[in-house]
Amino acid sequence: MRSQNEFSYGGDATVKRPELGKEISDQDWDNFVYNRKSLRGKHWELWQHLSGCRQWIKIQRDTATHEIFKTLKANEEIS
Amino acid sequence: MQKYSVFSLVKNAFSNHENWDLAWKDPTPKKEYDVVIIGGGGHGLATAYYLAKEHNINNVAIIEKGWIGGGNVGRNTTIIRSNYMHDDNALFSEFGMDLWRRMSQDLNYNVMFSPRGIINLAHSDAQMNTYARRGNSMRLNGIDAVLLNREQVREIIPMADFSENVRFPIFGGLMQPSAGTARHDAVAWGYARQADSMGVDIIQNCEVIGFDVSAGKINGVRTSRGDIKAKKIGLCVAGSTNILAEKLNMTLPIETHLLQACVSEPVKPVLDNVVTFGAGHFYISQSDKGEMVMGGDLDGYNSYAQRGNLPTLQHVLTEGIAMMPFLSKLKMLRTWGGIMDMSMDGSPIIDKTHIEGLYLNCGWCYGGFKATPASGWTFAHTIAQDRVHDLNAGYSLNRFNTGHLLDEKGLGTKTWIS
Numbered sequence: 133m134r135s136q137n138e139f140s141y142g143g144d145a146t147v148k149r150p151e152l153g154k155e156i157s158d159q160d161w162d163n164f165v166y167n168r169k170s171l172r173g174k175h176w177e178l179w180q181h182l183s184g185c186r187q188w189i190k191i192q193r194d195t196a197t198h199e200i201f202k203t204l205k206a207n208e209e210i211s
Numbered sequence: 212m213q214k215y216s217v218f219s220l221v222k223n224a225f226s227n228h229e230n231w232d233l234a235w236k237d238p239t240p241k242k243e244y245d246v247v248i249i250g251g252g253g254h255g256l257a258t259a260y261y262l263a264k265e266h267n268i269n270n271v272a273i274i275e276k277g278w279i280g281g282g283n284v285g286r287n288t289t290i291i292r293s294n295y296m297h298d299d300n301a302l303f304s305e306f307g308m309d310l311w312r313r314m315s316q317d318l319n320y321n322v323m324f325s326p327r328g329i330i331n332l333a334h335s336d337a338q339m340n341t342y343a344r345r346g347n348s349m350r351l352n353g354i355d356a357v358l359l360n361r362e363q364v365r366e367i368i369p370m371a372d373f374s375e376n377v378r379f380p381i382f383g384g385l386m387q388p389s390a391g392t393a394r395h396d397a398v399a400w401g402y403a404r405q406a407d408s409m410g411v412d413i414i415q416n417c418e419v420i421g422f423d424v425s426a427g428k429i430n431g432v433r434t435s436r437g438d439i440k441a442k443k444i445g446l447c448v449a450g451s452t453n454i455l456a457e458k459l460n461m462t463l464p465i466e467t468h469l470l471q472a473c474v475s476e477p478v479k480p481v482l483d484n485v486v487t488f489g490a491g492h493f494y495i496s497q498s499d500k501g502e503m504v505m506g507g508d509l510d511g512y513n514s515y516a517q518r519g520n521l522p523t524l525q526h527v528l529t530e531g532i533a534m535m536p537f538l539s540k541l542k543m544l545r546t547w548g549g550i551m552d553m554s555m556d557g558s559p560i561i562d563k564t565h566i567e568g569l570y571l572n573c574g575w576c577y578g579g580f581k582a583t584p585a586s587g588w589t590f591a592h593t594i595a596q597d598r599v600h601d602l603n604a605g606y607s608l609n610r611f612n613t614g615h616l617l618d619e620k621g622l623g624t625k626t627w628i629s
Contacts, residue, residue, distance in 0.1 A: 135522075136520065136522050137522050141511050141512040141627055143625070143627070144466075144513075158612055159612075162464075162611055162612050163462065165555075165611075165624060166464035166555045166611040166624060167462040167463060167464055167611075168453075168462065168463075168464070168465065168466050169453065169457065169462060170453045170465065170466040170467050170513050171453055171454065171457060172454055172467075172515040175513055177512065177513065193512075195467070195513045195514050195515050195516070196514075196515040196516055197516070198514075198516065198520075
């Protein structure tokens with residue numbers, strides 16, 4: 133168990149940057165930069181173990197109860 | 212409606228206060244309304260009130276999942292101010308200040324508006340320059356602003372830490388003397404009582420389950436107490452905006468985050484103003500009961516919990532003690548949390564949507580309470596006239612698409628970094 137103080141939040145982990153070099157619409161760009169589902173319940177998000185090993189990780193957490201269901205390395209895909 | 216006055220108070224004293232009228236009714240929802248407002252918080256209640264008062268639209272329902280005033284209007288730190296630099300925010304807020312000054316008379320309900328002034332402390336020369344610039348912008352928009360030096364601040368808040376060897380010495384501050392506080396619950400109740408008296412149905416314990424949308428038009432709303440038809444529906448649900456947006460297949464530039472506040476045990480009068488710490492995020496005022504009312508940063512991650520965690524509270528209070536060391540001697544009486552609709556540029560949205568008849572009021576971040584009257588007034592205008600008012604033209608939904616952001620703090624899209 134590590135203290136919450138050691139971790140820093142990085143936001144919604146399901147957001148993907150539009151592919152480089154491809155023509156994209158303003159809407160695609162909006163969805164990447166601004167628009168978020170941010171729902172109550174299970175939420176995949178990025179955290180960094182900032183005051184520790186400094187790894188970025190993905191966490192699936194309940195936004196109402198804070199229960200953590202799953203964790204992944206930053207480069208692992210959410211299935 | 213029974214008028215509240217010293218005479219009615221005396222009259223009712225003779226019958227042991229057992230014969231007061233109910234302040235608002237508990238109606239059964241009708242099948243159809245001209246306008247349905249979803250969300251019985253401050254903004255929703257104010258919207259219904261101004262729809263009836265300014266636009267003669269009385270066939271209105273407010274539907275509320277819980278009870279009116281149980282959300283952020285009952286959970287905030289009651290600060291009212293218009294010390295903004297950007298024109299859109301400044302003019303909108305200052306319009307609201309006028310409504311605040313008249314509110315107790317307008318509503319025949321004492322909202323205990325107390326224009327005690329707000330002081331934003333500065334802790335460096337650079338910050339003094341920034342405040343001078345903001346103060347000048349405010350004055351250009353007709354808002355009172357006074358730049359205070361260290362000695363002037365010391366005269367007003369002598370209990371702040373003015374010792375030499377502190378990490379964040381007080382260089383001075385920016386004061387808006389006309390800012391202040393009000394009794395938050397009274398604002399909700401005052402609007403509710405007047406709206407009810409003008410024919411608005413306040414329907415509590417009524418949860419929205421879905422919407423009836425066809426051919427790009429809104430036709431009504433499905434609720435836990437039956438279907439309600441309406442050609443115009445306004446969303447005023449703050450931290451729950453994303454939940455309703457999902458039912459409408461909309462994704463918004465909003466994240467829901469948790470903000471905590473707390474009060475100390477009551478003490479004798481020690482602080483006359485609202486004061487904010489300039490080297491972090493902490494604000495404080497003293498309630499009429501004597502409690503020190505405090506708040507600061509978001510918990511920092513998406514949350515619907517409506518209760519906070521300790522690390523943020525500890526961080527915020529550490530800032531408070533750095534600013535006013537005597538706070539460390541006080542016992543904490545109560546802490547609580549509310550969920551904020553954090554927009555991606557820190558400014559709100561009051562606008563029409565791509566669905567005809569559906570209007571959106573959200574993105575208040577942690578500044579919603581002070582905006583209650585102006586938000587209700589402009590939202591009522593937007594709904595009644597089916598077009599935005601000049602005052603809320605800057606609060607458009609598509610500004611994120613066009614790049615006309617209102618980023619007062621210059622923080623960008625990381626809503627959780629406050």
